[in-house]
Structures are given as structure tokens and as C-alpha cells.
Amino acid sequence: MPSTEELEAIMADQTKILQRALYTRLLAKQEEGGYTVDFQDIDDTNIRLSRIDPHTLISKEDTCALLDVDAVVSGRVLLGKPWPCRSPIPAN
Numbered sequence: 001m002p003s004t005e006e007l008e009a010i011m012a013d014q015t016k017i018l019q020r021a022l023y024t025r026l027l028a029k030q031e032e033g034g035y036t037v038d039f040q041d042i043d044d045t046n047i048r049l050s051r052i053d054p055h056t057l058i059s060k061e062d063t064c065a066l067l068d069v070d071a072v073v074s075g076r077v078l079l080g081k082p083w084p085c086r087s088p089i090p091a092n
Contacts, residue, residue, distance in 0.1 A: 014079070019042050023039065023042045048067050048068075
């Protein structure tokens with residue numbers, strides 16, 4: 001079982017991977033003419049976010065002010081361990 005520090009490092013890596021994938025997708029869609037807004041570079045975003053304690057909860061309005069943007073894309077991602085393939089889920 002990974003330690004707390006190892007889990008935090010894994011979560012930080014996964015967060016950056018997801019953030020980069022979403023940013024890449026948004027930019028591709030923007031180039032296709034799908035969006036009429038600009039997206040802040042994620043390196044700029046992360047530098048600005050590093051100025052606050054990562055455990056501090058702030059409102060979306062305060063986040064916009066910190067990032068100097070009009071809006072933010074936010075959400076949660078839940079990752080889980082897949083069900084084992086050897087036994088089916090029992091029917092009720």
C-alpha cells in the first residue's frame with residue numbers, strides 16, 4: 001500500500017496529466033472554431049495557483065480574481081479500481 005506522500009505525488013501527477021489533456025482538447029476545439037474565448041496557459045495558471053495554500057478552499061469568484069480571468073473550468077474526477085474480471089457482478 002502506498003504511503004500518504006506517495007499517494008499525494010500520484011494525485012499531483014494525475015492532476016497535471018488530466019489538466020494537460022483537457023487544455024490540449026480545448027485548444028484543438030478552439031482552432032476548429034468551436035470556442036470564441038481564449039484559454040490561459042496552464043503553466044501560468046499553476047504559477048498563480050501556487051501562491052495559495054493548496055488546501056485552502058476559495059470561491060470561483062476569488063479564483064477568477066487570482067488567475068485574472070473571466071471564468072474557470074472546474075470539476076472533480078473520481079478514479080476507482082475496476083471490478084475484477086473473474087467474477088461477474090451479482091444480479092438482484
